[in-house]
Amino acid sequence: MSSSTTESRLVRRLLIGIALAFLSFNLLLPLFAVFSEALREGWQGYQAAIIEPDALAAIRLTLLAAAIAVPFNIVFGVCAAWAIARFEFPGKSLLITLIDLPFSVSPVIAGLIYVLLFGAHGWFGPWLDEHDIQIVFAVPGIVLATIFVTFPFVARELIPLMQEQGNDEEEAALSLGASGWQTFWRVTLPNIRWGLLYGVLLCNARAMGEFGAVSVVSGHIRGLTNTMPLHVEILYNEYNFIAAFAVASLLALLALVTLVAKSLLEWRFGRKAVAGH
Amino acid sequence: MTILARRRSIIPGFGITLGYTLLVLGLVVLIPLSAVFLKSAGMGWEAFADVAFSRRAWAAYRLSFGASLLAASINLVFGLTTAWVLVRYEFAGKRVVSALVDLPFALPTAVAGIALTALYAGNGLIGQYLEPWGVQVAFTPLGVVVALVFIGLPFVVRTVEPVLQDLGADVEEAAASLGASRWQTFGKVIFPAILPALLTGFALAFARAVGEYGSVIFIAGNMPLESEIAPLLIVIQLEQYNYEGATAIAVVMLVASFALLFAINLLQAWSRRRMA
Numbered sequence: 001m002s003s004s005t006t007e008s009r010l011v012r013r014l015l016i017g018i019a020l021a022f023l024s025f026n027l028l029l030p031l032f033a034v035f036s037e038a039l040r041e042g043w044q045g046y047q048a049a050i051i052e053p054d055a056l057a058a059i060r061l062t063l064l065a066a067a068i069a070v071p072f073n074i075v076f077g078v079c080a081a082w083a084i085a086r087f088e089f090p091g092k093s094l095l096i097t098l099i100d101l102p103f104s105v106s107p108v109i110a111g112l113i114y115v116l117l118f119g120a121h122g123w124f125g126p127w128l129d130e131h132d133i134q135i136v137f138a139v140p141g142i143v144l145a146t147i148f149v150t151f152p153f154v155a156r157e158l159i160p161l162m163q164e165q166g167n168d169e170e171e172a173a174l175s176l177g178a179s180g181w182q183t184f185w186r187v188t189l190p191n192i193r194w195g196l197l198y199g200v201l202l203c204n205a206r207a208m209g210e211f212g213a214v215s216v217v218s219g220h221i222r223g224l225t226n227t228m229p230l231h232v233e234i235l236y237n238e239y240n241f242i243a244a245f246a247v248a249s250l251l252a253l254l255a256l257v258t259l260v261a262k263s264l265l266e267w268r269f270g271r272k273a274v275a276g277h
Numbered sequence: 278m279t280i281l282a283r284r285r286s287i288i289p290g291f292g293i294t295l296g297y298t299l300l301v302l303g304l305v306v307l308i309p310l311s312a313v314f315l316k317s318a319g320m321g322w323e324a325f326a327d328v329a330f331s332r333r334a335w336a337a338y339r340l341s342f343g344a345s346l347l348a349a350s351i352n353l354v355f356g357l358t359t360a361w362v363l364v365r366y367e368f369a370g371k372r373v374v375s376a377l378v379d380l381p382f383a384l385p386t387a388v389a390g391i392a393l394t395a396l397y398a399g400n401g402l403i404g405q406y407l408e409p410w411g412v413q414v415a416f417t418p419l420g421v422v423v424a425l426v427f428i429g430l431p432f433v434v435r436t437v438e439p440v441l442q443d444l445g446a447d448v449e450e451a452a453a454s455l456g457a458s459r460w461q462t463f464g465k466v467i468f469p470a471i472l473p474a475l476l477t478g479f480a481l482a483f484a485r486a487v488g489e490y491g492s493v494i495f496i497a498g499n500m501p502l503e504s505e506i507a508p509l510l511i512v513i514q515l516e517q518y519n520y521e522g523a524t525a526i527a528v529v530m531l532v533a534s535f536a537l538l539f540a541i542n543l544l545q546a547w548s549r550r551r552m553a
Contacts, residue, residue, distance in 0.1 A: 006365070007459055012366055015358055015361065015362050015366070016362050016366055016368050018355075018358055019355070019358045019359045019361075019362040019363075019374075020374065022355045022358070022359070023359065023374060023377060023378070025403075026355075026426060026427055026430060027377050027378075027380045027381070027427075027430075028377070029396055029402065029403070030384075030389060030392035030393055030396060030427065031380065031384070031392070033392040033393075033395045033396050033401075033402065034388060034391075034392045037392075037395050076297075076298070076301050079293075079294040079297045079298050079301075080294070080298040080302075082290060082294040083290075083291060083294040083295040083298050084298075086286065086288050086290075086291070087286060087288070087291045087295070089291075089295070095298070095299075095302075097538070097542065098302060098306070098307065099298075099302060099306075101306055101310070101538075102306060104484060104488075104534045104535070104537065104538045105310070105488065105531065105534060106487070106488025106489075106490065106508045106511075106527075106530055106534070107488065107490050107491070107508075108488070108490050108508040108509075108511045108512055108527075109313065109488070109508075109511065109527045109530060109531060112313065112511060112515065112523055112524070112527055113309035113310055113312055113313055114309060115515065115520070116309075116312045116313060116316055116520065116524065117308075117309055117312050119520070121518075121520055122312075123312065144305075147305055148305060148306065148309070151305060151306060167286065167288060170288055171286075171287055171288065174287050174288065174289075175287065180288075180289035180290055183288075184290075202382065202383075205382070205383045208385070209383075209384070209385025209386070209387075209388070210385070211385060211386050211387040211490065211491035212386070212490035212491050212508065215490075215491075215512070216512060216515060228385075229385050229386075229387040229388070229491070230387075232387050232388065232391065233387055233495075236391050236495065241395075244391060245391065245395075248385075248387070248388040248391060248392070251384070251385045251387075251388050252384060252388055254383075255380065255383035255384040255385070255388075256383075258383045259376050259377070259379055259380060259383050260376070262376070262379065262383075263372070263375070263376040267372070
């Protein structure tokens, strides 16, 4: 780059300095704080907080909610991307906006809507009560709220990716006699697998880390309806800081693993190839 | 041409995939969301306004929108700087820095909330240096801004980055060869080109911040009329089993969110036209 289209060395260094200082303060320090607070009283206190029964129950529930919500949103995302990227129909851009809608809704409202539907005083409350089904303040509510907040992740990665790839390869496979399923499994899926993995990573991170929406529908019953983020809150509000940060550090580790995996995908295949939007 | 336009795709599965998409979208998102509006429609204007526009609710909206605006503005400045540095310069550890920018997307909000509180409390790593100057961050509205800056940064960086990347060197060279200083080139050539993306990033960060809950409630102090955000007010109404009150505030927030979403769509359309 010639000197006329870049900045002087001093300005360059200054801007890099400002950006790095801001990122250190804003991102690195909070991350560091989680681990240093968790290990404040050594390894033993850390370990004790994590193998305690309520913490283990919270870990199990978090894994369960993600294990239902993520596959659900994979199936939805692939279906939506197939319909939107492979066919022309009116109202398509409205449909894309509606799929993205959960990202514009406050997590608290995401929880509220299910309370209004399935809570004791909700629309279906009396009917559910009669049939002895509990959704709100129980595991199904947590799963529903998790599905809602992670709803757009897979679809929004796949739609632009599949639109860019076009229909040629699928049409070739079909005209050579492959069935629809064969075409999907042998042509489409191998083409979109890294973008799909990228979407799944982000979806999973949010599913395991969701707080606001899950908090509203959970009822906070220790050992029963507490996910990891909710368990962190309870411990924190009880001034049990070591334990709160210990459980939080597990979630921070998940975030770091997610970031590393996501970056590897971006470096290997290029950001545009995996991050469709 | 009409033959081409009418040609039916040989790709199967349109009906079933679109049908499933609409069914799930309706059941999971649209019907539950409409429940909020239907519930509020049944409560009458008087009762609605009583909660939705009470003094306490106004204070909460003011804080939520004010702090979000401030945080998005801070992210506008530092997000642009970060994107600029990542696209234009080479330095050691650049890839790690780039990966780290997405941390707020990956780190659960509750974890961010307690970590920021630990840092900015009076005895915290950062708070201990601010306290002697009389600056209190944790448990004040300032704390809300700190949390919202944390969660909003990647929106600005990730929206501006690709536009900066695609900006051809030729226009800058042309400006320079016509005698423009570097500042003039930035102000008159680069800035107008990235402005739509910059505003989109700003709006995305703002929209996210308005609804944010997890990272804020730990650091906010949550004093009514003072440091209580609007989403928290919904939770408080729910805890008192006041479903109508919670719904009324939710409707105000949803209308604001949808207006923002509309603005963001307009900005993105503008941005795409600029790019094309």
